[in-house]
Amino acid sequence: MIPLHQDERAVSITMGYIMFSAIFIAFFVIVLMSADEILVDRPSSVVMENEFSDIGNMMATTLTDMYLIAPDNGRIDTSYTIPITIAGEYYAINADTATTDQIIEIVSSSSDRTVSVTISGIASTMAINGTALSSSQIHRISYDSRK
Amino acid sequence: MANLKDDTRGQWILLSGLTIAISLVTVAVLLNQAAVTGYYSSNAALEFPKEQIRDLTTQTRETAQSATLLAYQLNQSSNLSVPTIITTLLENYSMQTSILYASHGETVDIRVSNVSMNTSNTTIVDSIWMNISYYDGNTFYSSEPEIIEVNA
CATH class of the missing domain: 3.30.1300 (Pantoate--beta-alanine Ligase; Chain: A,domain 2)
Known part of the structure; x- marks a missing residue:
């Protein structure tokens, strides 16, 4: 009997090539199928989450700043810029529940992703309402003490 | 010396060159995205x-x-x-x-x-x-x- 490490029967270069090819093809197919999830979906959901909360925080900061300097008799008007799409999706900034829930919601219009940001209780003394859609870039926040 | 076409030495140099090129492109793309995000997230609150x-x-x-x-x-x-x-x-x-x-x-x-x-x-x-x-x-x-x- 030939010693084990010198026994080269049953070894075929062609067979090895086919086996390795099959393994690699299978691996490649698996990667390809999950590539969309790994490379597109997960990063875009992370980006969306971050950007939504960025925009929510921006709104909350601006509202709090306005609240701090709001005149007894008079008005404030300010404009702000938001990106039209975030991770390829349009969205809406919704402050309609601000007075009861003390939150601003940023809602994506195509997926059901929602991020809520608190506005530190200022809505109980200053009524906040309105909805801004991302289809235009420039929006306004207005305050009028007479209304 | 082998002529330019037949000279197959220097595989490691080629491979490392390719790796560095790809990683540079990746870093550039990531940095671009980071710059855009930073701009949008904080401009309005700072402008007020x-x-x-x-x-x-x-x-x-x-x-x-x-x-x-x-x-x-x-x-x-x-x-x-x-x-x-x-x-x-x-x-x-x-x-x-x-x-x-x-x-x-x-x-x-x-x-x-x-x-x-x-x-x-x-x-x-x-x-x-x-x-x-x-x-x-x-x-x-x-x-x-x-x-x-x-x-x-």
């Missing part, structure tokens, strides 16, 4: 001129207080009434403040709308009503009137 507006009203309140005190003194040696002197002093203040804010690209308008006298002692000023407005292209602020109690 909270301090400028707060300074404007605080300064106007202080000036109205000191203008009143100064008006009482000037009234001793002048024929003009206290409200007239206050109005003149505050018009000067308004002019200078407008110039200062204009140098930052902001429009400021401050006017005296009413000097309200004490009902029991009509030589004493109770409050000064001022119209303050501010505009910097993005944000409009108006306080009309800002009622300033000056009866210390």
